[in-house]
Amino acid sequence: MTKQIKHPTRRGFLGSAGALGFALLGSGSVSVFYGVANAQETSDGHVNAWVSISPDDQIIIYFGAAEMGQGVNTSLPMIVAEELDADWENVSVKQVDTDLEKVYGNARFGGNLFTAGSQSIEAYFKPLRLAGATARRILIQTTAEHWGVPANEVMTEPGVVLHPASGKKMSYGEVAALPSLVTSVPTVTEDDLKPRDKWRIIGTDIPRKDIPAKTQGEAIYSIDVVVPDMLYAAQLLAPVEGETPTITSDVAARAIAGVTDVIVLKYSVAVLATSFAVAMVGRDALEVDWSETSNFRSADSAKELEDLSSAVDDMTRNPAVWENRGDVDAALSNGGRVHTAHFTTEHVYHAQMEPLNAVASVDADGKGAEVWLGTQGQTISIMVAAGVLGTTPDRIRFHAMQMGGGFGRRTVFARELLRDALLLSKAVGRPVKLIWTREDDVKNGWLRPATAHRLEAVLDEDGGIAAMRHRVASPSVVAFAVPHLWDPESRRDSLVMEGTECNDYNIADLRSEQILTPRRSRLSAWRAIGWGPNLFARECFMDELAEISGSDPVAFRRNLLRNNKRGLDVLNAVIAMSKFGQTPEGRAHGLSFAGYKNTLAVGVAEVSKVGDGFRVHRFWAAVDPGIVVHPQGYKAQTEGGILFGLSSLMRERTTFSGGEIEQNNFYDYEPIRMNEIPEIEVHLVESGASPSGGGEIGVPMTGAAVANALRVLTGTAPRNIPFGDIAG
Structure with a gap:
């Protein structure tokens, strides 16, 4: 609209x-x-x-x-x-x-x-x-x-x-x-x-x-905004991060009726026109050469995953410590049986429904502007706009629009899209609406980083975990996305490492650490940040340890949660909801405990094997978020997070070669489809704790729940996200 x-x-x-x-x-x-x-x-x-x-x-x-x-x-x-x-x-x-x-x-x-x-x-x-x-x-x-x-x-x-x-x-x-x-x-x-x-x-x-x-189709997003005398802009974006354009010819583009200008920016060429459709036609008519000097020309996602797997096993590397309690090194070397496991996750894209866009109208003096933008950070966006124009924040008249999805994609990204909209408006002296197509967004995604995990643990005499180390190899999201928050001394990256501290389980000696690797793509926070990959690895590891100890997934976790009443309550609730272990023939249940900051949850997936793939038939979640302000809304967020998590482990994967992302649109970056959505039941457990959020908790409980169910069915669990195609 x-x-x-x-x-x-x-x-x-x-x-x-x-x-x-x-x-x-x-x-x-x-x-x-x-x-x-x-x-x-x-x-x-x-x-x-x-x-x-x-x-x-x-x-x-x-x-x-x-x-x-x-x-x-x-x-x-x-x-x-x-x-x-x-x-x-x-x-x-x-x-x-x-x-x-x-x-x-x-x-x-x-x-x-x-x-x-x-x-x-x-x-x-x-x-x-x-x-x-x-x-x-x-x-x-x-x-x-x-x-x-x-x-x-x-x-x-x-x-x-x-x-x-x-x-x-x-x-x-x-x-x-x-x-x-x-x-x-x-x-x-x-x-x-x-x-x-x-x-x-x-x-x-x-x-x-x-x-x-x-x-009713009446909601207004920034992509719907129309202001008087407004032009539309389409960008021809650099195929590889950091490359710059040289126009060979723009004659054909300028000859198209409705095209008003062609403007070269640092990393793109923009065509401005009286409609977006015309701007797109003009963009396609451009003849542009690109520099080939970017270091990212050698970036390859498959090679990066190999490098991460090697780095996480290189014990000579100096890690950034995230959590350290007790003496893990001593406990792991005291002669007990040490179990070690490895897991990996690949890059994923946010796939929010509303394409990225911004509307900017720069004042005649070039020192103020009116902006319409769907953003997760109004303050950041205003500061970006003021910085681009070399002015003060009070000169930015900002309209924060509701968004058609965020998931981390609309946080600090404003510094690129909004910057270009402002520069274009200033150049032509008219309001400009800059829109990225889905292909633009996929090809220039800010991705959740690929990760490699090495987990080591030794069991105590009672079948619990005496000591555990969780080592993660990954580039830093913080250093790239929010560099002003990056501390090169501590090198602590919350967007990668949160979830490895394992505070919910009774583990006296625990160490989690990150091996920092070079960045090979643009990176961003993604729904549930590090909790998704980290709890996938940890909770798959828990099932392996349960088997080694002679226990079962439920009893093993109950022992670990013996000092955590809230954790035990959600575990017991979901076991009762799902009738854990009692499945129709050909199906199996898998379990995953999940925390996200102050929210505790447990998820159970009911899965079957179909041909070379699998299908998730049902998913149960018991969640303790503390006080719930709007229960229906909280359940909806949890359900959405579960679908987000399931989708990412099924097929979602961003790959790149020669620095260029290989996917284009939803036909080759394929989220979960409606016919694949399982029956989902969410139960809120009332503990009276302080309120916490619901937007993320659904994601980290999914990966290991499905993987552990597949382990029951086949004898082995997937060790890499995504797992592969869903059947049915």
């Missing part, structure tokens, strides 16, 4: 509606404003409202995380609405576009607007509860003062302030219209928040705010 759009500003809304606004300041306090004049007086002249209430009882709740299908535009406002005691039927939501004062930002990411790693609910839960409760306290204090009654005699019901003793009541909108407002109240603490037995919004399956527009 393509629509001409106009974005109202928060300041414009507040001014036109005469709304009551609540600004959560950097200090943690909340200020109140009424209309534009008072709003500009708060927070050193800046408007930062989490909540605004208009006289007609309509409430807008703002949220800082980026919406990419995971449902934060419902779950985060639910947290505010709960403590505000809002009438959800009157609530609308708005994603924050910009936050120069770091009011809306995620504390886990330095106060920046950045959405990744299932960190939104975990990071925002407490601040949003306090913000909603403080706004409610202000409504109560204001109404009590207006009625001339003690504030402790005033209470709220959804959207209404009441004084039971007198029978008086006012809607929130009526309070917003009062001429005199309380502008400060006693600080709200955690003790003042609603007890769980009083919650009426958190923990319920309220319909998501974004679904109606999506199902």
Whole structure:
């Protein structure tokens, strides 16, 4: 869908509606404003409202995380609405576009607007509860003062302030219209928040705010944006990273009706036209020579996997230590039987549904711009835009659009796509929409790195693990994707190594370490980051150790989880759900424990062997995410993660030779198909722990669950992801 759009500003809304606004300041306090004049007086002249209430009882709740299908535009406002005691039927939501004062930002990411790693609910839960409760306290204090009654005699019901003793009541909108407002109240603490037995919004399956527009084709993404006088751009991109273009001839391209310009950028040639279809035709008519000096001309994915496998076994190499407890070297060399196993994973591409795109309109002076972009990092995108134009962030008028999928693809990548859109707009003096085709995206993917794993363990007398070492060979994602966060001294890469620390299991002596290898492709965080590859390797290894110890997969893990009640609870839940081990003839069950940060889960796959392939018929997951804000949304995220994981182990693989990615589109980079999707059952285990995210946990439980089922069926388990074609 393509629509001409106009974005109202928060300041414009507040001014036109005469709304009551609540600004959560950097200090943690909340200020109140009424209309534009008072709003500009708060927070050193800046408007930062989490909540605004208009006289007609309509409430807008703002949220800082980026919406990419995971449902934060419902779950985060639910947290505010709960403590505000809002009438959800009157609530609308708005994603924050910009936050120069770091009011809306995620504390886990330095106060920046950045959405990744299932960190939104975990990071925002407490601040949003306090913000909603403080706004409610202000409504109560204001109404009590207006009625001339003690504030402790005033209470709220959804959207209404009441004084039971007198029978008086006012809607929130009526309070917003009062001429005199309380502008400060006693600080709200955690003790003042609603007890769980009083919650009426958190923990319920309220319909998501974004679904109606999506199902009716009315949702607007950046690819839908049309602004006056806009041109479309298609890029001829370098076939190999780092190569530069020389135009042999652009005569044919310029002769095409609708083509307005051909512009050479550092690593591409762009054709601008009055429609994207014309721009594509013009791009195909270009004659361009490319340099052949890039070091990546020798990059070969098969050779890289061989090199990784050699590196992980080279014990003379100096590793970067991720986790080190006890004395692993001594324990592994004390004469006990050491079991060693190897596993590998190959490169995969994000395969998000909405093609990458950006819309930029640079100001006449070249020092400001208006930008429309679907991004997981508003703050990063604004800084990129300011850097490209050599200006200050306040000159960037940014519109954060919802995304048709992210999975890590729309994080730091803004520095390339957005950069080029801005440069093109500045060059032609008109707004430009730059779109990459699916082929462009596949050929220039930022990939999950290939990895090689070496695991060694020695068992104790009780059949548990006395010591274990998990060694991973991989290039660094952090060093490439976010180099400003890379520490060359410690060389610790969380995007590769998280999940190897094995804190959920009772293993006294454990060491995990990374052998850093040269980068052979562009790299990025991918859904579940390192947890996917690392838990595939570890949980396959657990089944092997269980057999060696004379135990079974369930009993062996129960022993390892003996000091972890939450872990035992999810294990026992999924065993009961799946009736583990009781399968129809010709099928087998496989098990995988999975953690992702503070979320614990166990997955069970029911698998059959069909010809040279296999089929996953059913998948069960028991998940303990702590407090769940929106159960239906959480289950949907977990199901999506399971499908993401299953798809990656079946066929998904990015290969390259001579530095060029060999896949093109979904016909040769093939995700899971609808007829291959198994029956999935997700059960949420209630532990009362602090809330954690759900976007990633489905991925790391899949690989080993399927591999371990195949081991039961065939006697051997796959040791490389992907496994191969699915049958049926």
